[in-house]
Amino acid sequence: MTKTPIYFVPGLAAGPEIFENLKLDDSKYELQYLKWKTPLALEETIANYAMRMCNDIKTEKPILVGVSFGGIMVQEMAKFIETKKVIIISSVKNQDELPKKFKMAKFTKIYKFFPTKVVSNFEEYAQYFLGKSLKKKAKLYKKYLSIRNETYLKWSIYNVLKWEQQNTPEDIVHIHGTKDHIFPIKKIENCIKIEGGTHVMILSKAKKISKIIDEVLTC
Template sequence: MSKTHIYFMPGLGVGPEIFKKLTLSPEFEMHYLEWKKPLFQEETLVNYAMRMVADVTHENPVLIGVSFGGILVQEMSTFIDTKKLIIISSVKSKNEFPKRFKLANASNIYKLFPTTIITNFDDYSKFFIGKYLRKKAENYKRYLTVRDKTYIEWSIHNVLNWKQEIPTKNILHIHGTKDNVFPIKYIHNCEEIIDGDHAMIILKAKQISEIINNYLN
């Protein structure tokens, strides 16, 4: 029996390590996509998605994306035929953005975001006081591997300016009830993970794996 090929796209600024705790059925062959540097600051998300498709070398794959990676795989799916499309801790259209995203976009205040916090996270993490915050900082440093300033600024702009209004058909959306980036109250038609936050791909990997296995089988 031929295997089903699954391509994973991580979230903004992170690498494929976030998927390592998933336990999927042996009939699935997993492939991990990584962020590329934008060709230039004004590169469109559509053009970027077209370039990412070149890294998908199997026909009719499953695409799985987390957060901004979920937005990207939806754009990628317009260029290739996919068996299934799954997004985690993401949105299906701009209508699922929280109000603060819309405000940030309308006012252009997002351009003031201090991207150096991400690009130089090692320097800033020493200000995380207390055992709990220090542990979170260590986790962020472990997974926050893509820190190029051009890429970070490009990503923030393209998240906030995503134009999709009608959700992609036949998409599975897995979302946490405690996601503080994309609050559940704005999300429609999803498989809920109770107490899952925006990092649940790591913290709730067992539950997410069960949903993906059941859906694909």
């Protein structure tokens, strides 16, 4: 039986390790993990970056799965290549789903101070950007947030806050936790809800997410 390739894009500053708890039938699926690239410059557009990410895809009409900022990235990538399915997890589909605190950070430009905090003090990063609920678990998640390149961090935070997509892509599948404090569920429309799922449910609710992905791809 021919395996179905799935390409995964992790969240901001995260590596492929965040997908390690997913359990998908390896007789059905061939899992490919894309890694973040260093931006060509801080001014590189998200569109140009997405095109460069597409260069790592060797399959026609791929399935793309993205978590958090990775969810935004796979939507941008799908603008340049034909996809079989796009699945986003703990992410947003348009700028209206971004929380007010993101819009405030965009307005005040406080995001410009985030990168140095990330590089020099992970716990402070966890408190101010990932949310206070994660501060106590910062040591655990430090394992998964392994990308420390300052240019990438500054570029990616800027592009999360400045993302301007207005229309939700057709046929997108959105999996979202009811306890997500980064992208609150009250702002999210048309999603598959996971009760009690937080922004890092890709780790804690991997079994449920795996089942949903399989059901979506086999229905």
